[in-house]
Amino acid sequence: MADITSQIPASARSALGSGPRGPKPRRRLSPGNIMLYGTLFVVSVYYLLPLWVMIMTSLKGMPEIRMGNIFAPPVEVTFQPWVKAWSEACTGLNCDGLSRGFWNSVQILIPSVFFSIIVASINGYALVNWRFKGSDIFFTILIFGSFIPYQIMLYPIVILLREMGIYGTLWGLVLVHTIFGMPILTLLFRNYFSSLPEELFKAARVDGAGFWGIYFRIMLPMSLPIFVVAIILQVTGIWNDFLFGVVYTKPELYPMTVQLNNIVNSVQGVKEYNVNMAATLLTGLVPLIVYFASGKLFVRGIAAGAVKG
Amino acid sequence: MTAATSISVRDLTLNFGAVSVLKTLNLDVAEGEFIVLLGPSGCGKSTLLNCLAGLLDPSDGQIWIKGQNVTWAEPSERGIGMVFQSYALYPQMTVRGNLSFGLKNAKMPQAEIDKRVARAAEILQIGPLLDRKPAALSGGQRQRVAIGRALVRDVDVFLFDEPLSNLDAKLRSELRVEIKRLHSRLQNTMVYVTHDQIEALTLADRIAVMRGGIIQQLAAPQEIYNRPTNLFVAGFIGSPSMNFLNGATVDGGRAFDFGGTRIDLAGYDGGAVGARDKAILGLRPEHLTITDTAEPGRTIPAIVEIDEPMGADSLVWLKAGEATISVRVPVERRPAHGAAVHLRVDIPKASIFDARTEQRI
Amino acid sequence: MAGNPRRMRPLRNLYAKIAAIPMVLTALVVFVGGTLWTVTYSFTNSKLLPKLNFVGLDQYERLWSNSLWLTSIQNLMIFGVLSLVLTITMGFLLAVLMDQKIRFEDTFRTIMLYPFALSFIVTGLVWQWLLNPELGIQEFVRGLGFTGFEFDPLSNPDTVLYGLLIAGLWQGTGFVMCIMLAGLRGIDEDIWKAVRVDGIPRWKTYVFVVIPMMRPVFITTLVLVASGIIKLYDLVVAQTSGGPGNASQVPAMYVYRYMFTAQNLGQGFAASTMMLLSVLIVLIPWAYLEFGGKKNG
Structure with missing residues (x-):
């Protein structure tokens, strides 16, 4: 991890990397x-x-x-509560525990993280190095769009997904995560790519590399740290999502957060607080592991989104 | 267009919104010529270079390189190589990777790539560095590699965008000589952007002094130094800069009147002066001599204020009426502070400007 | 003298334009299109399915005479103001403490920030358990001998918002602290030297020098926290389900209820349009300050 941090350009690192003042x-x-x-x-x-x-x-x-x-x-x-939370806890009529939600979340997470980051990184690269007429206007709309309450777009997206035939499927939710991850990630990548020297891009063009050549051969190898930051941001964000999971999937595809809430807040039966807490911990485990493993990069991710936003 | 023209810029215009960065600019560069684009920041010199490279699209006009209209060609299709101020080496590639990246993009056979890399490494003496990453090189080595990247392309035109500005003074003069040596060995066309007049004067066959998106003067270094076309060029070239004396030309243009002091203009190297009520006499510090005796029509009385010894020479600052004048003298002939002296004017090397048009007469 | 043909301008940057298609679609179709769609349908009497049967401001009149909506708005205002003031003050104070060249800074920051990695669902459920009246903190303190101790915010309609607030602060202050700390670190080190030479007390330096210098950071934080508060949903669902009764309902829950369970789409659209309006009230002055101010200086 230390190796990755050392590759971050000084300008981007200075906000947090410098010592107390x-x-x-x-x-x-x-x-x-x-x-x-x-x-x-x-x-x-x-x-x-x-x-x-x-x-x-x-x-x-x-x-x-x-x-x-x-x-x-x-x-x-x-450890009985953990076993029960994982494989026996009931949501409504189903009593196969949180494991189903966990695997649903994994299936949602992987393509969502992959697609949202690919799309946003290419976007940010195009916005910095291949600006065309109107590109900045779309970017501004994108950034302002990230402040619009999701509630106002919930139903139009239902219609959109239904028309595309993916309403209630995992792929529908993947698309939703790609869309709503776009503003912050595009901002992240745009800021990063614009911190790289512009002459590098010019040199590559003189060397005959095109749009994709420069992206894959020059930009990608220089941007590993920011990709790690983006992955951290997306893994925690998508794993923790509740609203989109409820709205755009069916009960058997509910992500872990939704299933957790249904287990703990179900009204039937005697409350088993130990099972509830085991389930809660299990759900929080993925973002916690990401958080503790990533250290300062997590901080950088949220600061990159916040301070420059 | 003659066969010997390498680059031809025709009515090139570039606007960024309402701001006009290049204004119907024309420039012809001969084959094998070393042209320096010189000017203060924001004068359009780098913009012009980027247009030549194809990194900026002009709003209007054409660019021809080697008889081809390349106005809309991709940078890599123009037969140019470019060297940047920040070196712009690809950090994740070795020196060899940096040199061969462009050739690989052009789908050149590996054997040919190896041959060219070896030749560039030999010319620039970077052979031992080929397998290092740019981070492990010094500033001077990095710039050599950057030049090498242009060299391996085996092109006719080299574009330099302030290539020495990031280096310290000593390395800068070393690499300056090296670039000159490279030019005399390769004999290809070079367009070199800088704001450093020493680089311009030492390297250029011709200098294009730019301001406000317009070439103010395009001429050989000595011509620009001795016969600047206008006040801007006169003030921009030369360090310390030219002394300007505000006055008028009188007596049908035979003399310059400066606060009552008359200077005889016989022998002036320029056009017919004529009588002008507002004129400026431009004198370089080395074209004035300090004497003790007044010679009517040839000297200006002045009082010595301070002097700045600079090794071999000393720069003496004097007060002549309202004006401050600097004079370069050998260090052992520095006059005493406060001394009243006379400055002899070397009129054949002076420049006279019309104060209204700011043009040289 | 064969010149290259003058290339058509639209073909330049072709790949960049192709690559930007997802962004353009998201911006135009989802963000602009979706918003306009919802606003338009908020003037209809759509029930189970969206229908373009315009009824003017009917939905809005019904919205503002619905006590559930009024409670939601009131709750959001109280929660929002308290949460804004407290997260920002606490976040700043913690950042100041962290900036005193302390030892174990990384450890303290890790501790304060980890809740931010957790979801609101997890946050809500943990605090629901901690605030459990029979087995939680209240019972623990009573067990220490303070038998009259009362700490049961979630069962009481008057205090349930404070229960949510405790959880919300726990989750979010670490984040604000981090932004503020970055802001403090961004201040020129020479300022501290100058202040020491001038002999200005430290608290005065913070109040009169540092805080004014950090104005942009405060504004950004304010906008981020505020736009997050308006979206408040998961935390309430998990911690109180809007109860007791409807005492902790919030607008986002109201929208969800009318759109997806009460099958009164028009009402849901009207409510979400009001949410958009409240965001614009926060956003427009900020955008004006941020982007309008740049032209002047």
């Missing part, structure tokens, strides 16, 4: 320092407690949960 550090144990680290510690507890509770609850049996202390670690560790 604040006033000079003070003595180790001054009252100010105790206040500072004390506050940070309390804040960290607020952020970490839910994760702690999720894990602990998911490892307890129901009798132990009913005894009370939500924060206490399990006296008797059990």
